[in-house]
Amino acid sequence: QRGIVKISPSLCILDLYSWLCMSLLFSTLWGQATPQCPDSCHCAWETATVLCSDAGLREIPEGIPPETVSLHLERNYIRNIPESAFSHLVHLRDLYLSHNRIDSLSSGALRHLGPDLRLLDLSHNQLRQASREEFGSTRAKTRLYHNPWHCDCTLQELMETLNLEPETVNGIICESSVRGEHTGQPLVKLLDSGVNFCSLQRKTTDVAMLVTMFVWFFMVIVYVVYYVRQNQAEARRHLEYLKSLPSPRKTPTETDTLSTGF
Numbered sequence: 001q002r003g004i005v006k007i008s009p010s011l012c013i014l015d016l017y018s019w020l021c022m023s024l025l026f027s028t029l030w031g032q033a034t035p036q037c038p039d040s041c042h043c044a045w046e047t048a049t050v051l052c053s054d055a056g057l058r059e060i061p062e063g064i065p066p067e068t069v070s071l072h073l074e075r076n077y078i079r080n081i082p083e084s085a086f087s088h089l090v091h092l093r094d095l096y097l098s099h100n101r102i103d104s105l106s107s108g109a110l111r112h113l114g115p116d117l118r119l120l121d122l123s124h125n126q127l128r129q130a131s132r133e134e135f136g137s138t139r140a141k142t143r144l145y146h147n148p149w150h151c152d153c154t155l156q157e158l159m160e161t162l163n164l165e166p167e168t169v170n171g172i173i174c175e176s177s178v179r180g181e182h183t184g185q186p187l188v189k190l191l192d193s194g195v196n197f198c199s200l201q202r203k204t205t206d207v208a209m210l211v212t213m214f215v216w217f218f219m220v221i222v223y224v225v226y227y228v229r230q231n232q233a234e235a236r237r238h239l240e241y242l243k244s245l246p247s248p249r250k251t252p253t254e255t256d257t258l259s260t261g262f
Helices: 009-033 153-161 187-192 197-244 252-261
Strands: 042-044 049-051 070-072 094-096 119-121 141-143 149-151 174-177
Touching (some): 149 153, 153 197
Parallel strands (some): 049 070, 070 094, 094 119, 119 141, 149 174
8 A cells, every 4th residue: 555664674673783783882882981989889970979988898999980089988997008099089089087997007108199188087097106208298187086196206297297177186195105194195285285205205315325325335345354354364374384384404515615615
């Protein structure tokens, strides 16, 4: 009948094949354009937030998207932060590392964090010591409370460099110290009261140097005395040996020669 268009089966198969190819190509391109979320984490792409909290992690996960703005790693079992862990996160603004087991920071571990970083949370960990080299030049608001800090000159210099969160700064307690009477007290209050751990360290170093010099000088004197006494004893033994030797006697030939001469 007129108006009815017949469609060849081979044409339908060709169109279906083309549609499948286009779909596969689109899916491949979409997968390449969409960043991958690390294992055990949840990613909210609309806010560039990576949520890895309570994931049972023991180290910083690999494959964190470089577009990440907010990274949550709290309440895990992380012990150490490698030097290059966050070097590719140039847009990072908030870094949450609280409630882990972090007891050490690699040299320069936080140095690569970009200037956009606003918050750095390292509270509720196992940090005892840290230095300016590990934090770099970050000006982010920093949380360091509830760590078993050992208060010394290095920690004092770090506190004077960082932008500590005012609401939590009194929670930075000296669990141990170069001087026992400072144990259990807030570091900030000690510094405000005039305690200077750097001057204490210099005094301790000076005393140690004086003691070392005294011990060295004493050992030199003991060695000299011992050396002199050994030489004296050796000289006495040699003199006694010479005295014990028999005196030389003149032979008859020598006596006759002397008599003939007279």
